[in-house]
Amino acid sequence: MAATTGYRTIYPAIIPEGAYHVDLVMSAGHVETNAKTVLAGLVLSSLLIDFQFRSTGSGHIRGSNVDSLPLPKDNSLIPLAVRAYLRLNCLTAAYAPLWKEITGEPWTADVPLRKGRERQEAQNEIDALVALSLDITADELCMIYRTQFPVMRRYDREDLYDANGRKVPNGIRKAHQQNGCEEILSTSQRTWVHPQSKKEYVYEYPFSSLDRENGLREAYGRFQGSVI
Incomplete structure (x- = not known):
């Protein structure tokens, strides 16, 4: 189900091995590598792709929607975005094998980001990195946030x-x-x-409070010019 007028339209998460879910949740994985599954989750988590789904007006998210995702071009920023996305998802030792496979490092309790400020800053980095990889400007990204996510903006002002x-x-x-x-x-x-x-x-x-727009611009400016 897609909440096209809510805080977000898509709520992606990585499901650890061995977990199950009911029919109202859609899950999928890449047949070749977990790295591509993580990349798909990363892209789905970004504000830019959330807006793409929101603009369709559809109340459901299907596999065909995910198949049409504009994946970022391979560049030096993708590993940074992947690491940030994993730190938002790999909250327990159940994710230790995935963290080790993707990063080459052992998982510890210090890996996941748990505090609200840290998690929002990491999400800002992901949003900026995906936008940069898809040649979307900081002004365009912030305009999408201001005009298409009123519930998110209200929560950002209140929290x-x-x-x-x-x-x-x-x-x-x-x-x-x-x-x-x-x-x-x-x-x-x-x-x-x-x-x-x-x-x-x-x-x-x-x-x-946290200023998401300033956070997006700061992250975008920090990574701009680093794409290789």
Whole structure:
């Protein structure tokens, strides 16, 4: 199913070996190499390709849609984008064989990006790298973000991150905003308990939002001129 008016249209993820899913999820893999499967997932995760699907107005994502993907030209930026995409996906040891196969390095608990700020920065890099590889300018990429993803833009304006880069839970965020965004919440008011693990997290001041458009432009400028 494609949420053409939602936060995103496509929500791709790499499924570890041995996992199963229900019929409402579509999965596929390349018959030759896992590297090509990862590349397809990388491209599907980008803002640019999400917009391509969104512009069709279709409520379903089929194999034929994926077959028509404009894969980036092979260049020196692709390995950087692949590494960022793997760090967003390889969250547990179940992905250790894939990480080792693609990067040549052993997987450790330090490989995955877990904090909200780090994850968004990595996604900005992926979006910029795919755009560069497909000869899309930074202005064009940002225009697509501004005009085609209003829900994403609203969330980007509302979401806050603490001094450690962790996304602030909604309850704490709302309490912070109700106090005029003054840094007056007590430690207990800034404490959140994970519902499953019962682990406590204290969200540290200062709180700040992230500017996705500036992040996209910064990443684009950093990699521009590096394509070989």
